[in-house]
Amino acid sequence: MLLLAVLACLFAISLAAPAPIPARPSYRRAESLATTTVPDTTIEGDFVRPALFSRIAYCSSQAVTSWQCGEQCAAVGPNVKILQAGGDDGLIPMYFIASDPDTESVVVAHQGTNSKSILSIANDVQIALVDLNTTLFPQAGKDVQVHDGFQKTFERTADGVLSGVRDALNSTGAKKVLVTGHSLGAAVASMDAVMLKMNLDPSISLTTTIFGLPRVGNQEWADLVDSNLGTSFTHITNQNDPVPTVPPQLLGYVQPQGEVHIVSANATGAIQTVACPGTENDNCSDGNSLLDASVANHRGPYFQNISMSGSACPF
Numbered sequence: 176m177l178l179l180a181v182l183a184c185l186f187a188i189s190l191a192a193p194a195p196i197p198a199r200p201s202y203r204r205a206e207s208l209a210t211t212t213v214p215d216t217t218i219e220g221d222f223v224r225p226a227l228f229s230r231i232a233y234c235s236s237q238a239v240t241s242w243q244c245g246e247q248c249a250a251v252g253p254n255v256k257i258l259q260a261g262g263d264d265g266l267i268p269m270y271f272i273a274s275d276p277d278t279e280s281v282v283v284a285h286q287g288t289n290s291k292s293i294l295s296i297a298n299d300v301q302i303a304l305v306d307l308n309t310t311l312f313p314q315a316g317k318d319v320q321v322h323d324g325f326q327k328t329f330e331r332t333a334d335g336v337l338s339g340v341r342d343a344l345n346s347t348g349a350k351k352v353l354v355t356g357h358s359l360g361a362a363v364a365s366m367d368a369v370m371l372k373m374n375l376d377p378s379i380s381l382t383t384t385i386f387g388l389p390r391v392g393n394q395e396w397a398d399l400v401d402s403n404l405g406t407s408f409t410h411i412t413n414q415n416d417p418v419p420t421v422p423p424q425l426l427g428y429v430q431p432q433g434e435v436h437i438v439s440a441n442a443t444g445a446i447q448t449v450a451c452p453g454t455e456n457d458n459c460s461d462g463n464s465l466l467d468a469s470v471a472n473h474r475g476p477y478f479q480n481i482s483m484s485g486s487a488c489p490f
């Protein structure tokens with residue numbers, strides 16, 4: 176089905192007016208760099224909590240703001256406080272800003288979407304690369320381009336996220352921000368993270384840990400993520416999830432660095448997880464075959480049986 180979507184998309188492009196030749200080729204050949212095993216201590220210390228927050232973002236805004244999201248809320252413990260929530264569970268995907276005293280952080284989490292809609296958004300809707308919004312990214316170079324649909328979605332909540340995070344840092348006195356999200360929420364979170372880095376006081380420590388990230392922009396966008404966020408940026412990919420490989424590199428899209436790949440998992444959670452140096456590392460999701468693509472892998476499990484869905488939300 177995915178193959179068909181990609182073919183249909185390439186066909187549609189071939190019918191369109193000839194695209195202008197890019198100033199320089201942005202297509203980068205995949206690298207095959209040796210991966211390293213991620214220890215359980217890193218998974219438990221750095222990845223599980225962001226995954227739990229990303230999963231909470233799948234509950235309705237009503238369930239999240241009233242903190243009545245059952246097991247999904249209980250999993251992060253009793254001290255988390257929701258400071259702000261926005262979005263409408265529809266065209267404007269939900270996000271929330273929370274205080275997490277256990278990690279002395281402010282958390283920004285973005286709602287995702289299911290595998291079918293993220294594949295269709297990434298491949299069919301507003302697939303064109305457009306210039307980055309320089310109001311929100313004052314220090315970005317002029318060649319930076321991102322997916323039109325992702326940027327439009329990001330713009331609908333960007334102002335609220337920036338002012339909300341400023342208020343949250345102010346009211347809690349926290350010096351750390353965690354940005355997280357899954358799927359479409361990961362795409363928006365990656366844009367949020369660069370915006371926050373450019374607009375917050377440099378003394379604030381920003382960590383971005385996101386799940387099932389589609390390709391968001393061109394090589395210059397990937398470079399902007401790498402240079403602004405460096406090793407504080409991690410995007411976790413699960414087995415044969417096709418989402419991290421759309422839209423295709425053929426159209427100029429490139430993933431930033433920081434991939435961590437779940438090589439194998441069972442119902443209890445991840446069994447083997449590796450860090451993937453470089454970008455588009457062939458030993459990780461870029462090496463996945465479309466023929467083996469599993470849309471179920473997009474949902475999880477991401478460590479300890481964490482599946483990204485609202486199925487366990489009470490309402």
Ligand SMILES: *[C@@H]1O[C@H](CO)[C@@H](O)[C@H](O)[C@H]1NC(C)=O
Pocket residue numbers: 207208209210458
């Ligand atoms: C990654 O790719 C390189 C080059 O193809 C290969 O030597 C290496 O064994 C691969 N696998 C891992 C797990 O690093």
Ligand SMILES: *[C@@H]1O[C@H](CO)[C@@H](O)[C@H](O)[C@H]1NC(C)=O
Pocket residue numbers: 308309310311330333334
């Ligand atoms: C940039 O984003 C802001 C939202 O913060 C929006 O008001 C503005 O129209 C966007 N600029 C462009 C050129 O789309």
Ligand SMILES: *[C@@H]1O[C@H](CO)[C@@H](O)[C@H](O)[C@H]1NC(C)=O
Pocket residue numbers: 344345346348
């Ligand atoms: C929060 O904002 C108020 C009003 O702008 C300011 O007076 C105060 O110093 C700020 N507090 C912190 C912790 O930044």
Ligand SMILES: *[C@@H]1O[C@H](CO)[C@@H](O)[C@H](O)[C@H]1NC(C)=O
Pocket residue numbers: 441442443444446
């Ligand atoms: C999953 O794999 C782990 C580690 O190999 C094993 O201990 C566990 O029993 C497996 N769980 C299931 C449900 O297969």
Ligand SMILES: *[C@@H]1O[C@H](CO)[C@@H](O)[C@H](O)[C@H]1NC(C)=O
Pocket residue numbers: 442443480482
């Ligand atoms: C994993 O979670 C699912 C629900 O998300 C549940 O049905 C299943 O029993 C869990 N499996 C284990 C081994 O905990």
